[in-house]
Amino acid sequence: MIRFTDVSKSFGAKRVLDHFSLEIPTGQTTVLLGYSGTGKSVALKHIVGLLEPDEGIVEVDGQIVPELSRDDLVRLRSSIGYVFQFAALFDSLSVFDNVALGLRQQRRSEADVAARVAASLERVGLADQGDRFPSELSGGMRKRVGIARAIALEPRYILYDEPTTGLDPVTSAVIDELMVRTKRDLGVTGVVVTHDMRSAFAVADRIAMLYQGRVHAVGTVDEIRRTDDPVVRQFIEGRP
Amino acid sequence: MTDRLNRIGVAQLGFIRRTGRWAADAWRALGLPRIWAPQVIPQMRRLGVDSIPIALFLAVFTGIVLALLASYIFTGAVPLYFVGALVAKTIMMELGPVLTGMALAGRVGANIAAELGTMKVTEQVDALETLAVDVHAYLVVPRTIAATVMFPVVTAMAIAVGVVSGWITATNLLDLSTQEFFKGVRQFYQFKDAWFGLVKSASFGCAIAIMGSLTGLRTQGGAEGVGRSTTRAVVLGCEAILVLDAFWALVLL
Numbered sequence: 001m002i003r004f005t006d007v008s009k010s011f012g013a014k015r016v017l018d019h020f021s022l023e024i025p026t027g028q029t030t031v032l033l034g035y036s037g038t039g040k041s042v043a044l045k046h047i048v049g050l051l052e053p054d055e056g057i058v059e060v061d062g063q064i065v066p067e068l069s070r071d072d073l074v075r076l077r078s079s080i081g082y083v084f085q086f087a088a089l090f091d092s093l094s095v096f097d098n099v100a101l102g103l104r105q106q107r108r109s110e111a112d113v114a115a116r117v118a119a120s121l122e123r124v125g126l127a128d129q130g131d132r133f134p135s136e137l138s139g140g141m142r143k144r145v146g147i148a149r150a151i152a153l154e155p156r157y158i159l160y161d162e163p164t165t166g167l168d169p170v171t172s173a174v175i176d177e178l179m180v181r182t183k184r185d186l187g188v189t190g191v192v193v194t195h196d197m198r199s200a201f202a203v204a205d206r207i208a209m210l211y212q213g214r215v216h217a218v219g220t221v222d223e224i225r226r227t228d229d230p231v232v233r234q235f236i237e238g239r240p
Numbered sequence: 241m242t243d244r245l246n247r248i249g250v251a252q253l254g255f256i257r258r259t260g261r262w263a264a265d266a267w268r269a270l271g272l273p274r275i276w277a278p279q280v281i282p283q284m285r286r287l288g289v290d291s292i293p294i295a296l297f298l299a300v301f302t303g304i305v306l307a308l309l310a311s312y313i314f315t316g317a318v319p320l321y322f323v324g325a326l327v328a329k330t331i332m333m334e335l336g337p338v339l340t341g342m343a344l345a346g347r348v349g350a351n352i353a354a355e356l357g358t359m360k361v362t363e364q365v366d367a368l369e370t371l372a373v374d375v376h377a378y379l380v381v382p383r384t385i386a387a388t389v390m391f392p393v394v395t396a397m398a399i400a401v402g403v404v405s406g407w408i409t410a411t412n413l414l415d416l417s418t419q420e421f422f423k424g425v426r427q428f429y430q431f432k433d434a435w436f437g438l439v440k441s442a443s444f445g446c447a448i449a450i451m452g453s454l455t456g457l458r459t460q461g462g463a464e465g466v467g468r469s470t471t472r473a474v475v476l477g478c479e480a481i482l483v484l485d486a487f488w489a490l491v492l493l
Contacts, residue, residue, distance in 0.1 A: 048370050077372045088367040090359075102371035105275075149371075 001026050002047055002157070002191070007056030008213075009042055016042050018213030019056070026156075029183050029190035031200045033235065034210035040193040041085070043210070044159050047191070048080055049073050060157075078106065081150025081158040081188075085165060087142040089134040089149075095121070096130035099149045106153075120148040123185075124178060140171035144178065151182060158182065160192040164199045176202040197236055201225070209235065262454065266384075269376035279382030287348045287383065287449070288390025292397060294347060295340045299398035302335050303327060303405025311414045320416050324424025327406035329433055336399040337437045338485055341444035344391065345477030348445075349452040352383055353473030356456025357466040365457065375457070384449040391445025392438040399437065432492075440488045447480035 002024040009017040016039040024030045032040045045051040046058045052066045059065065060076060068076060089098050099117045108116075121127050124144040134142060143163060150158050160179060164172035176199050183190050183203075194200055200207060201221055208218040209232050217224065217232050224232060233239075269276065310323040356379060359365050368375050403425070410416040455473040459465045 045366070050366050050369060074372045077370055080370065082367070082370040084363045084367055086362065088363040090364055090367070101368075101373065105371065105373050107274075153371075 001059075001061065002189075003057075003059040004043065004046070005057040005059070007043075007046065007053045007058060009039070009046070009051065009053050016213055017053070020210070020214050021056075022208055022215050022218070024189065024191055025206070026189050027187065028205035029179070029192060029203050031192045031194060031204040031207045032210060033195060033197075033200055033207055034216075035235070036195065038210040039213050040210055041161050044082075044161055044191060044193050047157075047159060048077055048082060078102075078153060079156045081153055081155035083143070083146045083150050083158065083160045083163055085162040087134070087146035089137075089142055089145055091134055093133075094130065095126065095132050095134070095137070095145050098134070098145060099130075099152050102149065102153050116152050117148075120152040121145075123151065123182075124148045138171075140167050140174065143167070143175055147175075147178060147182070151186065151188075154186070155188060157189045157191065160190065160194075162194055162196075163192065164194065164196045169198075172196065172199060173202075175199075179203045195235075197238070259454075262457075266376045266380050266450075269374050269381050272374055272377040272381075275374055275377035276381040276385070279378070280385050283382045283386035284390050287351070287386050288394055291344050291347055291390075291394055294343050295394045295398040296401045298339050298343050299331075299336065299402035300405045302331065302339060303402040303407075304409045306330055306335070306402075307406040307409040307414065311410070311416075320414065321420040321424040321427075323410050323414065323416060324407070324421040325428040326424075327410070328403050328425040329428055331402040331406070332399050332433045332437045334437075334485075336402055337395050337441040337444065338481060340395045340398045341391070341441060341448070341481045342478055344387075344394070344445070345448050345481060346474050348387060349448045349473040349477035350470045352449060352452030353456040353459075353470045354466055356453060357459035357469040360457055360459045361462055361465060379457070380450075380453040383453060384446055387445035387449035388442050389445075391441045391448075395438060395441035399434075436488070436492055439492070440485065443484050443488070444481050447484060448477040451476040451480060 004020050004022045007017050007020045008015065016037070020039065020043060032043060034040050042051060046053060046065065047060060049065045049068065057064055063072065063076060065076070090101070093101065096117055099120055100113050103113045103116055117130065118127065121130060124147050126141060126144055126148065129137070129141065134145070137145065163175050163179065167175065179190060179192065180203055182188060190203070192200070192203055204221050206218065206220060207224045209216045209224070211231055217227060217229050219227070224236070227233065306327045307323055310326040311320065314320060314322055356365070365375055368378060407418065407421050410421045411418055452473040455469040455476065459469040
């Protein structure tokens with residue numbers, strides 16, 4: 001389980017997370033919804049220790065992330081896949097080597113690495129693209145390589161940062177379907193940051209809406225769809 | 241006034257703490273050769289071999305100017321074969337390492353800062369962290385080792401080309417024979433002249449790679465941030481060369 005307790009984080013004078021508390025249960029996909037700049041991606045980065053809270057506690061499976069030793073943090077990160085907003089693929093490496101990089105850090109044999117990379121690329125429908133470079137891929141393909149890189153490590157958690165932003169509706173639906181299939185087949189706990197309502201309703205078991213740096217509403221997809229809360233309704237309906 | 245001093249003090253302490261942590265991380269990364277070792281040879285080619293043309297271009301013209309300047313200064317007062325001594329000694333001990341270092345601070349320092357800065361703003365550095373890859377071992381150490389090893393190699397080639405360029409200039413444009421030119425070179429040559437320049441250039445390479453990495457990995461913002469980091473890396477690299485140049489002169493001469 002991932003738990004945020006009273007977490008605050010500021011960048012300069014701007015307080016992005018303000019006493020943010022949320023529990024993310026194991027085995028489900030939780031979507032963090034909210035306007036741009038409400039701290040969704042910042043919250044995600046706290047889970048893997050890319051950012052440290054100014055106040056409050058971030059726990060993953062009972063471990064307090066900012067207090068972990070370097071070795072423990074490396075072990076924790078090995079159990080979490082992270083899919084970045086713009087995929088963050090390494091320009092100088094081929095698709096195969098991008099997916100293989102994390103596996104090679106685990107000192108696996110090259111045959112094992114090759115088998116896992118092939119299986120991961122197969123799962124995202126890019127089995128024959130291993131030799132290409134990121135600059136030769138479309139936006140949707142880059143996102144899929146990002147997902148392949150995350151699932152290759154067989155993580156317990158996958159964090160998706162705006163996985164459908166900038167994609168056309170059909171490609172977005174492909175990515176949504178991939179996230180649902182990944183959870184179903186691999187049993188991973190997902191955390192998805194998005195402001196794409198269609199994607200949120202397609203992949204979520206639970207939805208948490210962030211507003212002004214804290215959780216404003218949380219519930220199942222049906223509960224969020226039916227809520228009367230004016231802030232949530234305005235966001236869902238996209239009213240100015 | 242007190243508040244302002246406090247703020248400056250806090251900022252300075254923050255800078256020292258960040259730099260100290262960075263240095264500790266980089267030092268620890270040296271113990272992870274399985275990550276950095278495969279990167280060293282490609283970086284030696286990129287940072288060293290690819291820098292040879294610019295270094296040799298500079299050396300050719302340095303040799304020409306030095307020969308002509310020496311002849312102008314020595315006319316009537318000092319035997320002309322001293323041109324060889326001045327060209328060789330100056331290029332070996334000072335101009336070869338420093339001018340090559342300055343040129344490579346532009347090329348190598350900017351290259352490292354721009355590459356790492358772009359990786360930082362496009363979240364590739366964060367991606368490395370989430371894949372449990374040690375960023376310093378993967379990015380900083382191989383570049384630093386490559387620059388430290390390759391700068392003396394490039395500098396040695398620049399020194400050789402500079403001296404040959406001075407010799408060709410002296411024999412073709414001045415009233416000086418090959419025998420006289422090399423008489424001057426030999427008469428004042430000491431083995432220390434060669435290793436002094438090469439030790440300096442190794443330290444320049446190390447400093448330039450560290451400055452480029454440091455500024456690149458601290459890049460914030462988008463393209464503008466990358467531009468700022470690149471400029472800063474070049475400026476810091478040049479400053480480091482001048483400081484190290486004075487340091488080695490004090491310590492070794």
